[in-house]
Amino acid sequence: MNINSLEGLDVRGKRALLRCDLNVPIKDGVIADDGRIRASLPTIQYLISQGASVVIMAHLGRPKGERKPELSLAPVAKRLGELLGQEIGFSSAIRGAGTAVATLNAGDVLLLENIRFEAAETSKDDSERLDLARELASYADCFISDGFGAVHRKHASVYDVAQLLPHAAGYLVLAEVEVLKRLTDSPERPYGVVLGGAKVSDKIGVISNLLDKVNILAIGGGMLFTFLAAQGKEIGASLVETDLIPTVKELLERAKKLGVTILLPTDIVVAPEFKVDAPPTVVSADSIPMDQMGLDIGPVTATTFATAIAECKTVFWNGPMGVFEFPNFAHGTQVVADGLTKVSGISVVGGGDSAAAVRKLGFQDSQFGYISTGGGASLEYLEGKELPGLTALL
Numbered sequence: 001m002n003i004n005s006l007e008g009l010d011v012r013g014k015r016a017l018l019r020c021d022l023n024v025p026i027k028d029g030v031i032a033d034d035g036r037i038r039a040s041l042p043t044i045q046y047l048i049s050q051g052a053s054v055v056i057m058a059h060l061g062r063p064k065g066e067r068k069p070e071l072s073l074a075p076v077a078k079r080l081g082e083l084l085g086q087e088i089g090f091s092s093a094i095r096g097a098g099t100a101v102a103t104l105n106a107g108d109v110l111l112l113e114n115i116r117f118e119a120a121e122t123s124k125d126d127s128e129r130l131d132l133a134r135e136l137a138s139y140a141d142c143f144i145s146d147g148f149g150a151v152h153r154k155h156a157s158v159y160d161v162a163q164l165l166p167h168a169a170g171y172l173v174l175a176e177v178e179v180l181k182r183l184t185d186s187p188e189r190p191y192g193v194v195l196g197g198a199k200v201s202d203k204i205g206v207i208s209n210l211l212d213k214v215n216i217l218a219i220g221g222g223m224l225f226t227f228l229a230a231q232g233k234e235i236g237a238s239l240v241e242t243d244l245i246p247t248v249k250e251l252l253e254r255a256k257k258l259g260v261t262i263l264l265p266t267d268i269v270v271a272p273e274f275k276v277d278a279p280p281t282v283v284s285a286d287s288i289p290m291d292q293m294g295l296d297i298g299p300v301t302a303t304t305f306a307t308a309i310a311e312c313k314t315v316f317w318n319g320p321m322g323v324f325e326f327p328n329f330a331h332g333t334q335v336v337a338d339g340l341t342k343v344s345g346i347s348v349v350g351g352g353d354s355a356a357a358v359r360k361l362g363f364q365d366s367q368f369g370y371i372s373t374g375g376g377a378s379l380e381y382l383e384g385k386e387l388p389g390l391t392a393l394l
């Protein structure tokens, strides 16, 4: 599977329609983390350097086809202009932006308003999406897909426009896919995967698909309690998805047959309630008190996980080991993240909360091999699913 790369597309002096992922957290009109805008810069800068005029499509949140002022991309346009060091245009029209596009000169950038304000963008009806895509395609000579966080969506600005214009992947999409390939096609061994986060149901597909590829699978976070429950252990008031216990049992059986080392916690940090100042106690994973809930992996487990990971040549980590938002329950995540920084091959952090966790805990992005920008898209890729936005670029 080879994706058309940017250098192979004739963009010199052309009008380029570019899909970016500019879906940044905004609170009271202030951008809390501009990481995704920064990650989009290399492709935009390349297009500018080629004398292309650039029309950018992006989304923010889930407006579901309604013009919601709090989901306007206007603050993003401002920040993007600052980061590019040039003034950029903003069009509140999405359909009917042709006149604004016509005024663009070489090197100009125009950001269209939140593309999901158009209901057709996310429509399940192919002809509705195609109709919007035709109008978007009429703005440009070529299409560049760089919104990695949305490539698992069959949306007009992601999938359909690629059918209508000469196209290529931007640098961010190429980088993300290259990393994901290293995690799925002949990874360097030993290969360790660490999964945590709140829900097993979010990650079960990834575990299932990666099981016959990995050497070590370490389980932490809220999802570990469904694993302990599957082993018949008492889990007190911890998070659990009872309906998934049979599936987890099957996975554990399969892992045994495949010779995959499954690391489950031997000690747990528990508390009487889910609260920032709840008093933490370390207990054995075999004796979680009935009235307590597990909010982090214990210190012995954290060291075991970190040591095992540090010796791997390929590591993928998704999902915090505990409730890292509360300092008393961030230790497991801290120690495991530290283990990742010692990996001599490639270490990949995926997932929005996981990326936020390592930054909050004081790590630098450069200490890891790669921090993925696309949570859902990366997970679906690792589940072995076909991503419409990537298939469209083949």
Ligand code: ADP
Binding pocket: 196, 197, 198, 199, 202, 220, 221, 222, 223, 239, 294, 295, 296, 318, 319, 320, 321, 322, 323, 324, 325, 350, 351, 352, 353, 354, 355, 375
């Ligand atoms: P990501 O966004 O990296 O994929 P998830 O969204 O799956 O991660 O999970 C992140 C959340 O999991 C965090 O908000 C964290 O507080 C929560 N979490 C981790 N461990 C536990 C636990 N033991 N009990 C409840 N929630 C937990």
Ligand code: MG
Binding pocket: 351, 352, 353
């Ligand atoms: Mg999350």
